[in-house]
Amino acid sequence: MTPASTALATAAAGAAERGFLSPTGVEIAFVLVGLATLGAAVVTVTTRQLVHAALWLVVALGGIAVEYLLLTAEFIAWVQVLIYLGSVIVLLLFGLMLTKAPIGRSPDADSGNRWVALGVAAVAASALVWVVVDAFRTTWIDLDGPVQGSTQVTGEVLFRHWVLPFEALSVLLLAALIGAIVLSRKDTADTAAAPADATDQGER
Amino acid sequence: MHLAYPAVLAALLFCTGLYGVLARRNAILVLMSVELMLNAVNLNLVAFDVWLRDTLHAGQALTLFTIAIAAAEIGIGLAIVLMVYRNRGTSDVDRLRDTAESREPDTTGTTGTARPEVAA
Structure with missing residues (x-):
């Protein structure tokens, strides 16, 4: 395999410069937090206790926030903590309790096609990891220098270059909020009162 | 930092979410798995942004x-799941x-009960 050997040679050359076999402290921390995140994600999709799945999702999303911090994207990390850990998990727990999820083990948490799903996920994971490792074998992120994602940098970029998508996104959030309220009202099943509902909705 | 670390972690998280979407039965657990997949994509976006040092970020x-x-x-999805739970x-x-294609043609008569909340 000549291309592989040349790639290995370039990788070795890059490793000689960067120290491939002596990882930096940031890399060690990234790998450790990544293992914790991945383990929490696996427990989330495999546990049979529904509420525990939501709580393990907290660990996984918090681990991703720590990874953002290690990648010097501070603002994204705190937005992740605020929105995901603060609101999305709470919404999911409310949803679990409003649908009367069993507190203990539920033996039918996985559907019948879980082995097919496992095969698909394994094939996708092996293909993606192989392609990604092969593509970025000799690529390093330079984390030194000015912070890439501080609040000042992100704010300036967001309100200087991305204002229009930002405003459009706020309209989208408003539409989603109104849609969620309309969908989850109690009297939606009462089809006889539909015109009254329409006028009532217009007043709100 | 080697770029392969965040890229591999994002790929593995995405595939974990993929397994969850395909294998879970409860709709809220499916939504949790979708969140995992979205977070994997976010991690990729942040890692490549830091690598490329894009001026627009x-x-x-x-x-x-x-x-x-x-x-x-997640708001819309949970509202839909709650409505489905309330109706079904x-x-x-x-x-x-209810909207699945039936395998035998003689079972198409059961599609009249596709929306029991309307029939009730």
Whole structure:
């Protein structure tokens, strides 16, 4: 395999410069937090206790926030903590309790096609990891220098270059909020009162 | 930092979410797995943004937009799941087979009960 050997040679050359076999402290921390995140994600999709799945999702999303911090994207990390850990998990727990999820083990948490799903996920994971490792074998992120994602940098970029998508996104959030309220009202099943509902909705 | 670390972690998280979407039965657990997949994409966006040192910081801006869209998605999704649970009494995605194509042609007569809340 000549291309592989040349790639290995370039990788070795890059490793000689960067120290491939002596990882930096940031890399060690990234790998450790990544293992914790991945383990929490696996427990989330495999546990049979529904509420525990939501709580393990907290660990996984918090681990991703720590990874953002290690990648010097501070603002994204705190937005992740605020929105995901603060609101999305709470919404999911409310949803679990409003649908009367069993507190203990539920033996039918996985559907019948879980082995097919496992095969698909394994094939996708092996293909993606192989392609990604092969593509970025000799690529390093330079984390030194000015912070890439501080609040000042992100704010300036967001309100200087991305204002229009930002405003459009706020309209989208408003539409989603109104849609969620309309969908989850109690009297939606009462089809006889539909015109009254329409006028009532217009007043709100 | 080697770029392969965040890229591999994002790929593995995405495949974990993929397994969850395909294998879970409860609709809310499917939504949790979708959140995992979205977070894997966010991690990729942030890592490549930091690597490329983009002056527009398109990766981080798109990550913020993805987080906001994910919040909207989880709100709408939970509202739909609650409505389905209220109408059907279950939120298991593989028992909601009213609009599925039937395998035998003689079972098409059961499609009249596709919307029991309307028939009631």
